Amino acid sequence: MKMDLKQLFDIVGEERVIDCSLDFSEESVYGQTPFRAPVRVTGRIGNRAGVVRLVFGVKSVLSLVCDRCLEPFEREYDCSFEHVLVRELNTDSADTEEFVVCEEGVLDLTELVRTDFLLELPTKVLCREDCKGLCPQCGKNLNFDSCQCKTQSIDPRWEVLSEMFS
Numbered sequence: 001m002k003m004d005l006k007q008l009f010d011i012v013g014e015e016r017v018i019d020c021s022l023d024f025s026e027e028s029v030y031g032q033t034p035f036r037a038p039v040r041v042t043g044r045i046g047n048r049a050g051v052v053r054l055v056f057g058v059k060s061v062l063s064l065v066c067d068r069c070l071e072p073f074e075r076e077y078d079c080s081f082e083h084v085l086v087r088e089l090n091t092d093s094a095d096t097e098e099f100v101v102c103e104e105g106v107l108d109l110t111e112l113v114r115t116d117f118l119l120e121l122p123t124k125v126l127c128r129e130d131c132k133g134l135c136p137q138c139g140k141n142l143n144f145d146s147c148q149c150k151t152q153s154i155d156p157r158w159e160v161l162s163e164m165f166s
Contacts, residue, residue, distance in 0.1 A: 006105035008047055009087060015046040018056055022110055029118060030125060034062040041113055045085070052085040054100070054107075058117045064125045068133030069141050081116045 001020060008014045021038035029035075043056025057080045065072050083100045085107065100112060132142035137149040154162055 001109045003045075003107045003109055004105060005045065005052070005085065005102055005107055008045060009052055009085075009102075009105055012047050012050055015044060018043045018045065018109070020109075022113060024060075024114065027114065027118075029062075029121065030064065032063075032065065034064050035060060036063050037061055039113065039117065041109070045107075054081075054083045054085055054112075056081055056113070058113060060117070062121075066127035066131055067125050068131045069127060069143055070134065071127055071141065071143075073127040077117075077121065079117060079120045081120075083112070 001022065003016075005016075008016055019042050021040055024035040024039050025033060027033065027035055037060065039058055039060040041056055041058055043054065045052065045054045057078065059076070059078045061074055061076045063072065063074050084098060085102050086099045087102060087105060089099060089101055100107070127143075134140065135142055135147045135149055138147050140147040
């Protein structure tokens with residue numbers, strides 16, 4: 001979704017409201033496509049004293065698979081972002097990462113939301129904080145039941161010593 005912001009850059013006090021849904025159903029995250037429903041984006045862009053600031057929030061429900069127990073689950077993510085928009089960058093400035101460049105006064109909102117939101121997602125996805133995962137020997141999901149596997153494994157290099165003491 002491209003937004004023409006030429007007028008907003010030129011008029012101090014000008015403001016624009018953002019309220020839209022974006023389709024990320026084809027987006028691959030963690031080797032899967034977790035966006036089953038459109039991503040909701042709300043916010044506003046305003047020119048205050050010549051500084052154009054974008055403030056927006058993103059809400060979405062992602063269908064994921066837990067990294068520990070491999071069970072599918074859904075989780076709602078709600079994130080907020082803020083950016084200063086500029087038409088061009090002064091190459092002398094060292095803090096160029098703080099600004100979003102809108103060439104010819106046009107902002108690609110879809111790409112900005114995609115980048116911000118995907119970078120905000122955790123690198124390790126768990127169904128819950130205290131997920132116990134799978135038994136490394138039998139593969140049973142330890143969240144639902146305990147297994148009868150021998151939990152003490154001995155390093156094969158030290159196995160000879162354990163036989164001496166038994």
